[in-house]
Amino acid sequence: MGAAPVDPTATEAWGRLAELASGFRPDLPGLLTDAEWVSRSTVRAADLRVDLSKNLVTPEIWKALRSLAAEVGLEERRDAMFRGERINVTEDRAVLHTALRRPPDAEGPEVGGEDVVAQVHEVLRRVYAFADDVRSGAWRGFTGQPIRTVVNIGIGGSDLGPVMAYEALKAYVQDGLECRFISNIDPTDAAQTLAGLDPATTLFIVASKTFGTLETLTNARLCRTWLLDGLGAGEEAVSRHFVAVSTALDKVAAFGIDPANAFGFWDWVGGRYSVDSAIGTSLAVAIGPERFAEFLAGFHAVDEHFRTTPLEDNVPALMGLLNVWYTDFLGAQSHAVLPYAQSLHRFPAYLQQLTMESNGKSVRWDGTAVTTDTGEVFWGEPGTNGQHAFYQLLHQGTRLVPADFIAFATPSYPLTDGSTDVHELLLANFLAQTKALAYGKSADEVRAEGTAEAVVPARVFSGNRPTTSIMAPALTPSVLGQLIALYEHITFTQGVVWGIDSFDQWGVELGKQLALQIVPALGGDAAVLAEQDASTRAMIDYYREHRRR
Numbered sequence: 001m002g003a004a005p006v007d008p009t010a011t012e013a014w015g016r017l018a019e020l021a022s023g024f025r026p027d028l029p030g031l032l033t034d035a036e037w038v039s040r041s042t043v044r045a046a047d048l049r050v051d052l053s054k055n056l057v058t059p060e061i062w063k064a065l066r067s068l069a070a071e072v073g074l075e076e077r078r079d080a081m082f083r084g085e086r087i088n089v090t091e092d093r094a095v096l097h098t099a100l101r102r103p104p105d106a107e108g109p110e111v112g113g114e115d116v117v118a119q120v121h122e123v124l125r126r127v128y129a130f131a132d133d134v135r136s137g138a139w140r141g142f143t144g145q146p147i148r149t150v151v152n153i154g155i156g157g158s159d160l161g162p163v164m165a166y167e168a169l170k171a172y173v174q175d176g177l178e179c180r181f182i183s184n185i186d187p188t189d190a191a192q193t194l195a196g197l198d199p200a201t202t203l204f205i206v207a208s209k210t211f212g213t214l215e216t217l218t219n220a221r222l223c224r225t226w227l228l229d230g231l232g233a234g235e236e237a238v239s240r241h242f243v244a245v246s247t248a249l250d251k252v253a254a255f256g257i258d259p260a261n262a263f264g265f266w267d268w269v270g271g272r273y274s275v276d277s278a279i280g281t282s283l284a285v286a287i288g289p290e291r292f293a294e295f296l297a298g299f300h301a302v303d304e305h306f307r308t309t310p311l312e313d314n315v316p317a318l319m320g321l322l323n324v325w326y327t328d329f330l331g332a333q334s335h336a337v338l339p340y341a342q343s344l345h346r347f348p349a350y351l352q353q354l355t356m357e358s359n360g361k362s363v364r365w366d367g368t369a370v371t372t373d374t375g376e377v378f379w380g381e382p383g384t385n386g387q388h389a390f391y392q393l394l395h396q397g398t399r400l401v402p403a404d405f406i407a408f409a410t411p412s413y414p415l416t417d418g419s420t421d422v423h424e425l426l427l428a429n430f431l432a433q434t435k436a437l438a439y440g441k442s443a444d445e446v447r448a449e450g451t452a453e454a455v456v457p458a459r460v461f462s463g464n465r466p467t468t469s470i471m472a473p474a475l476t477p478s479v480l481g482q483l484i485a486l487y488e489h490i491t492f493t494q495g496v497v498w499g500i501d502s503f504d505q506w507g508v509e510l511g512k513q514l515a516l517q518i519v520p521a522l523g524g525d526a527a528v529l530a531e532q533d534a535s536t537r538a539m540i541d542y543y544r545e546h547r548r549r
């Protein structure tokens with residue numbers, strides 16, 4: 001099962017961190033008076049400026065966290081990943097999503113004797129040619145019309161990355177082109193997504209790493225029926241309206257999609273790490289090959305930062321270590337990601353798969369039990385919307401919730417209401433929130449506002465609530481690539497400390513198996529029904545009684 005990971009709790013650094021945590025009294029207002037602290041706590045990766053100064057740490061804690069990274073062999077494992085070693089132990093695979101964004105002239109790692117970077121660029125060349133054809137109108141549908149809508153059919157990493165990036169970069173989408181996304185097996189998703197579309201100008205991308213995913217194949221069949229019925233055509237129309245992205249090109253062909261219309265990728269790309277592979281084809285069509293290449297270059301810039309920067313300034317490593325500190329020493333159970341950019345409204349959902357499918361594990365890569373708490377629950381919504389919903393708990397609740405705030409100097413859409421720079425109102429809120437969380441408001445301050453004594457406690461803010469502020473010049477394709485790579489490497493860092501294989505996802509399998517076993521019972525198979533537990537049986541009975549056809 002691979003060499004045993006170092007038990008982090010047995011390291012010297014862990015002992016030191018435990019000492020530092022016991023009786024730790026954070027003093028963010030005190031720290032923030034020190035310009036030197038802020039400047040030392042502000043780190044950069046490519047275009048990302050990351051202010052770590054409003055975190056519950058001290059120089060001693062940082063030192064101990066870096067020692068922990070050294071003792072668990074973070075840099076060695078990072079290097080092994082970049083070299084293409086099979087660090088995805090339970091699936092016996094290399095982990096090389098970083099090769100997807102290496103420039104064509106870079107010397108790539110080899111997997112199975114094959115030059116990975118050359119393979120990547122060969123597929124990219126085909127994706128770009130396809131994207132150009134769709135964008136220029138050279139690609140025609142069955143009735144001879146150009147494509148207006150691209151519908152990506154996928155789920156998990158084959159959906160969340162493309163939809164998140166499309167939403168984030170909508171300002172760059174070619175006029176007259178639109179992407180839509182179908183993921184859920186609930187037919188409502190397909191029904192609502194297809195509503196109003198003209199089959200003659202609609203092209204489907206079936207995106208599935210394995211090409212065996214129930215939801216995606218079901219939706220693909222459903223869309224094929226919709227297309228052929230709408231066009232009044234036979235199977236011969238499929239090749240003008242369906243392309244596929246997968247590592248299983250034999251299954252793509254078996255499904256009836258012309259291999260000439262299929263774009264491949266490789267088993268060394270995890271689904272949740274695949275938006276920068278051909279899985280991003282819908283995005284490449286929407287924003288064009290040049291912008292897509294900038295997106296990849298953004299990832300690569302942060303990869304290089306992570307690969308070459310010493311720990312003191314290595315942003316993903318520092319942020320990952322900080323998350324370990326909060327999770328294992330200060331008892332945090334969740335982590336909020338709060339983009340002050342509406343364009344990033346699907347970013348928290350994307351990060352949920354990236355972080356929780358990667359680090360939601362109880363055993364280590366050698367099969368032994370983890371020795372400490374692992375993966376936090378990631379969640380979030382764009383500001384300022386969240387301020388009017390769940391920030392109450394962030395400010396005054398009993399839970400410690402470290403939060404990452406993300407903002408951009410230049411807005412995606414520079415609208416004004418005639419007199420106000422609306423983006424400045426957004427940024428003022430971003431700045432105000434991290435300040436309010438850090439400083440809080442004392443009882444004396446509340447009293448000084450003339451508040452009745454009985455209400456004073458309800459209006460006190462404890463402060464000392466940690467935040468990290470990430471800023472960049474604008475949400476460009478490159479900056480989006482940088483942000484994604486940042487969180488990929490944060491996730492990796494945490495996984496290494498905990499000794500986790502962050503690249504498998506066995507935990508999703510049991511439910512899938514059981515669903516397939518239960519299907520016949522819903523259809524009335526008495527023998528399968530009898531095998532179910534009492535609760536499941538009763539719900540199936542309820543369903544059969546209430547289902548209207």
Ligand SMILES: O=P(O)(O)OC[C@H]1O[C@](O)(CO)[C@@H](O)[C@@H]1O
Pocket residue numbers: 155156157158207208209210211212213216271272357505508
């Ligand atoms: O791309 P595929 O093979 O259809 O898988 C979709 C998603 O399903 C999962 O395997 C989880 O069920 C994810 O890891 C993956 O991103």
